[in-house]
Amino acid sequence: MKAYVVESPRKGAVMETEMPTPADDEILVEVKAAGVCGTDVHIYKGDYFGEYPRIPGHEFSGVVKAIGKHVTKYQVGDRVAADPNIFCEGCDACKENKQNFCVDMHAVGVTRHGAFAQYLTVPERCVFPMGDLSFTVAAMVEPLSCAVYAQEKMGIPLGSSVLIIGAGPVGLIHLQLAKMNGAYEVTISDIIESKVAFAKTLGADRAVTSQELEQMGVERSFDVVIDCTGVPEAVEGAVKYVKDAGTLFLFGVCPDNSSININPYEIFKRELTITATYALKKTYGKALRLAQSGQVDLLAVVDRRLELDEVPDLFTELESGNSGLKVIVYPNGIVD
Ligand SMILES: [Zn+2]
Ligand SMILES: [Zn+2]
Structure with a gap:
């Protein structure tokens, strides 16, 4: 063969x-x-x-x-x-x-x-x-099942605002799942303009370039921020967008020798949750049913x-x- x-x-x-x-x-x-x-x-x-x-x-x-x-x-x-x-x-x-x-x-x-x-x-x-x-x-279905596992863990409460950083394939899957989970508004950003334009067609309420995101005055306004870039600088820069008592979720895989600067006092004072999922666990069947239902494109x-x-x-x-x-x-x- x-x-x-x-x-x-x-x-x-x-x-x-x-x-x-x-x-x-x-x-x-x-x-x-x-x-x-x-x-x-x-x-x-x-x-x-x-x-x-x-x-x-x-x-x-x-x-x-x-x-x-x-x-x-x-x-x-x-x-x-x-x-x-x-x-x-x-x-x-x-x-x-x-x-x-x-x-x-x-x-x-x-x-x-x-x-x-x-x-x-x-x-x-x-x-x-x-x-x-x-x-x-x-x-x-396999990448979908990783995203399903992640969203089960992160929890997206009904009526929450979600920011997705990175509009690649997994960012676009997270966008669709966040909507299904009950986010009232999903914003997605990327450094590449063509990806931003495409995200709009998949149901993003706001699709913006990283530069536009910086200028929007939306610091501390998202219940859940999902990093789908795996770029340490992007993760570091994402903390400021999380609402008090909100969650920063690391879905993109950063290099294993990388590090970022986060102010621990800010985590304490703002009750931030910073978490992630590793691979997937028994969510393949669920993802398959979602794909078969046609609810995820x-x-x-x-x-x-x-x-x-x-x-x-x-x-x-x-x-x-x-x-x-x-x-x-x-x-x-x-x-x-
Ligand atoms: Zn994979
Ligand atoms: Zn074992």
């Missing part, structure tokens, strides 16, 4: 590799659509904890090609998507229902081979039937569709930052 393999940091190529064989409890999936995410870029660049060579890609959908002998719920030909996270369900964290801190956590496309390939294997317990969703939308955040052969150039390009929205790769040819 053909796969995009990162052989070592910054060295990736599409090559012929051996087709994986499903273990007894695993399913072999013919990958139809695979989303490109910041994690994939980290794997490409080498700032990640796993081993090389690695086939990245953890946001995917496809068709069951073969099943292991203990698989009971799926048959060859079923249309499926999957939660890429594989928890042991036996360690202390798992037993306390904190599976995203599992000491033996694995993930498709991170610690084992992923979806930028014609085929991959995944345990049956991670797989979900995707129904009649398009393959493209089904591949977007996932297709709107997809702006590029690529064949597998175009992936090496894409990663070279993404290394220097991403000014676009979601890229979907179709390892077996472009489909809906």
